[in-house]
Amino acid sequence: MFICVIADYGTGDPAFAEVSQRLLMALPDAQIQLLSVPPFSTLATGFWIAQLGLNPGPQERLIYHNCAPRKDDAKPRQDNEGEGLTYARLPNGVKVVGVNAGYSLSFIKNQAQELHVVNVSRGGSQFRSRDVFPEAATAIAQNDFSLLGAALNPDQIPDPPLDRVAWNDGYGNIKTTIPALTVNLEPQTKVVIRIGDVVSDAVYSDGSFLVPEGTLAFSPGSSGWSTPSGEAPVRWMELFLRGGNAWKRFGKPQVNQAIAIIR
Numbered sequence: 518m519f520i521c522v523i524a525d526y527g528t529g530d531p532a533f534a535e536v537s538q539r540l541l542m543a544l545p546d547a548q549i550q551l552l553s554v555p556p557f558s559t560l561a562t563g564f565w566i567a568q569l570g571l572n573p574g575p576q577e578r579l580i581y582h583n584c585a586p587r588k589d590d591a592k593p594r595q596d597n598e599g600e601g602l603t604y605a606r607l608p609n610g611v612k613v614v615g616v617n618a619g620y621s622l623s624f625i626k627n628q629a630q631e632l633h634v635v636n637v638s639r640g641g642s643q644f645r646s647r648d649v650f651p652e653a654a655t656a657i658a659q660n661d662f663s664l665l666g667a668a669l670n671p672d673q674i675p676d677p678p679l680d681r682v683a684w685n686d687g688y689g690n691i692k693t694t695i696p697a698l699t700v701n702l703e704p705q706t707k708v709v710i711r712i713g714d715v716v717s718d719a720v721y722s723d724g725s726f727l728v729p730e731g732t733l734a735f736s737p738g739s740s741g742w743s744t745p746s747g748e749a750p751v752r753w754m755e756l757f758l759r760g761g762n763a764w765k766r767f768g769k770p771q772v773n774q775a776i777a778i779i780r
């Protein structure tokens with residue numbers, strides 16, 4: 518069993534070790550991969566659930582995610598209650614277990630073969646992903662679905678916004694939630710892009726390296742996935758500064774910041 522833990526604990530945070538220990542109690546032979554997203558960033562959580570879950574990988578896979586801003590109810594919380602636990606099964610058999618918060622399920626909601634509430638407590642601990650949820654997640658990983666509750670209606674899950682920063686990678690490339698299929702431009706067309714208060718010229722390219730050194734490219738990036746219906750694969754636009762750092766060029770924008778194509 519291969520388990521990918523996606524959470525907003527912070528890079529190197531011991532919380533990842535604590536959660537891993539609880540998962541390994543039930544699945545001692547599992548391999549665990551850790552992915553830290555920015556605090557409360559359900560957009561990044563949802564983006565990576567889809568990117569990792571819908572692309573090729575080990576046959577026996579569980580994605581266990583926790584990014585719970587507790588914004589579903591602004592009133593004071595009783596017993597640390599937060600958003601509820603859910604289960605999704607992707608077309609390739611990957612199991613996804615985690616909190617239904619914000620955009621966490623938005624990128625997979627129309628791909629999932631099953632979407633269910635998981636009948637476990639929504640409270641009981643400030644650290645539910647360690648103290649409450651692992652038992653249910655590991656049971657589902659072992660094909661015990663006795664805790665599954667009502668089916669979730671995809672229409673009740675928000676669509677992903679299609680004009681945001683999805684991720685800033687280690688090279689300074691900006692992955693976006695702009696679908697490549699929505700950009701109808703000829704290669705080498707000049708465009709102007711705004712992120713926050715920063716505006717920059719860019720060149721539309723159908724391949725990032727098909728621009729000279731020092732040029733900001735706006736092109737289909739490396740992120741995306743196939744669709745089970747046989748439609749054109751999903752692919753997301755990316756901002757890439759050849760020989761430089763697009764993230765710094767735009768003033769180090771945060772995930773979920775809006776992007777505008779001015780022309």
